Amino acid sequence: AQSVTQLDSQVPVFEEAPVELRCNYSSSVSVYLFWYVQYPNQGLQLLLKYLSGSTLVKGINGFEAEFNKSQTSFHLRKPSVHISDTAEYFCAVKNFGNEKLTFGTGTRLTIIP
């Protein structure tokens, strides 16, 4: 079975500063990896995904993530955050051939003006 660990439950960052949200996963087979963002009282919106190919994945809103197979990580980064980035961020993993997504516990990103 796969699992996802998001070590940081809350990350406060000053506006225009860089941010990294950490995600580590565990799986016995090859995986697909995802980052989702959730704004208050809303569903999830896909930020980016890694399916195959280049390990550096660029997503929407200036976010990017790097797949590191040896460290089983998929950390999310943004070089300069904005107030509008305040939200909950979820890392998720899906095994090849399995439609189920397993989510991490989420990281609340708070941008400080």
Add this chain to the structure above:
Amino acid sequence: GAVVSQHPSRVICKSGTSVKIECRSLDFQATTMFWYRQFPKQSLMLMATSNEGSKATYEQGVEKDKFLINHASLTLSTLTVTSAHPEDSSFYICSATGGAEEKLFFGSGTQLSVL
């Protein structure tokens, strides 16, 4: 625009009543739909997976008689919370896929409050 529509966005009901939540795929055929439950400040927990025309597969610990799922067509799945109680109060989210790995879309969620 949204490709998965979830309705209602918010519902308040009395204890003992049943509530139905709809999840529709708007411009694709959803062969598989997922239902999640999310408690405040927690992650999404998968409740069940439903494939069109067949019975839903429930995750361990989820009562199938309490959370009835119907996936009668390729564009509609419903979750009915039967005889709701205050502990069923939660945020429920559906997602739908047409099968391709990257084509998974989420609804906007339903906040259920049981008084």
